[in-house]
Amino acid sequence: MALRFLVVEGNTRGARQAHKEAYGLTLSESYAEVIHGIDDDSVCDIAFPTDEGANLPDAAGLESYDGIVLTGSHLNIYDRTPDILRQIDLMRAVYASRTPSFGSCWGLQVAAVAADGDVRPNPLGREVGIARKLTATEAGRTHPLLEGRPAAYDAPAIHLDVVTALPGDCTVLASNAISPVQAAEIRQNGGVFWGVQYHPEFSLSELAAILSRRTDILVREGFCRTAEEAVAYTQDLSALDKDPSRFDLAWRHGIDAEILDPHRRIREIRNFIEHRVKTQKSVRGRA
Structure with a gap:
């Protein structure tokens, strides 16, 4: 049976359109293409929680997916506008559904805040272009999210905000000189989230x-x-x-x-699918 994913776009309608005009796809469409490249039989639905009145999955709908992925966003989570609060509420529901979840950049920040962590502007400034010398923590060196990564590696990145207060049940898996939280596992309300502050999905x-x-x-x-x-x-x-x-x-x-080779660049997403989505599909009786 094909894997079913929900890709949650973090951008507002205007930002989605601007990205599509510049690149040809929205962030969520691009992310879905990456997932299809890893598992060509997969099915990806897309949700736009920034849109007021958006038809978002209920608890049963979230549970019906094998994996949920959160994209990046131009938003700043500490602004707590309605379009942001809807995303935080949705992530809390994702945790409660116990569906395996993954996120890049904004996705990690939403997951952290939904689990009572905090996100603020980085006092060291913006990380833009390439995140350099990403290094696994002791926990990260044996964690399946980073399986196959070298001791230090680079990845595409663009962000100003960083996780400044960790959720209660969180394991930091990688960091660098710009951000102490570059990859993490967060456990909340029975759910498990894997995320990175950088963008392995970006070509x-x-x-x-x-x-x-x-x-x-x-x-x-x-x-x-x-x-x-x-x-x-x-x-x-x-x-x-x-x-x-x-x-x-x-x-x-x-x-x-690590960036030029697409197979190596998207390693964390592939590891999420192999080690979380597929294994949990079996555990949840879906295989």
Whole structure:
């Protein structure tokens, strides 16, 4: 029987449209493509909890899925607007459903807050482009989420906010110099969530599409000196995605096979499907 996933998009309608215009897909559509690439028989539904009146799954609906995935978002969770509160409430329901769940960036932040943790702007500033020297904690070195990752690795990333107060039942699995919580397992109300602060689902082209709409931030926050430099950076990322053999670009930007090789880049998502979704499908009598 095919695996059934619910992909929960964290963006508002306008942000979804902007991403689709820049990249051709929304974040949730892109995430569903990654899941299909791992398991081509899988079925992915998409939910938009930021939309007022959205038809969201009830408890039985959440339990009917084999896995639930939360995307990134342009929102800041401490704003606690109605579109954010709906996402927190949905994540609490996901925990209660005990359906295996995973999230990237915003997804990790929603999961943390839904389990009574906290998220705030990073006093060290934004992490943008590539998260460097991600390193497993002692617990992370043997955790199946990071199975196959080297001792230190890089991954696509873009975020200002970080988890600043851990939920009560949380194990930090990876960190780096920018954020002490780069990967974690959170247990709440019988449910288990695996998440990362970075974006293993992002190709360099999708990352470039996002950064191309944020060149003002890259300049204002000192990542690039001029708008032209920022544009050139995004163009290099796109070119490298189209042709990973471009050693000159990989060398210039310090991008290695952990990002260039799609199989290695999406490792955490594959590990979630193999070690949580498929095993729990059997435990829950769905296999």
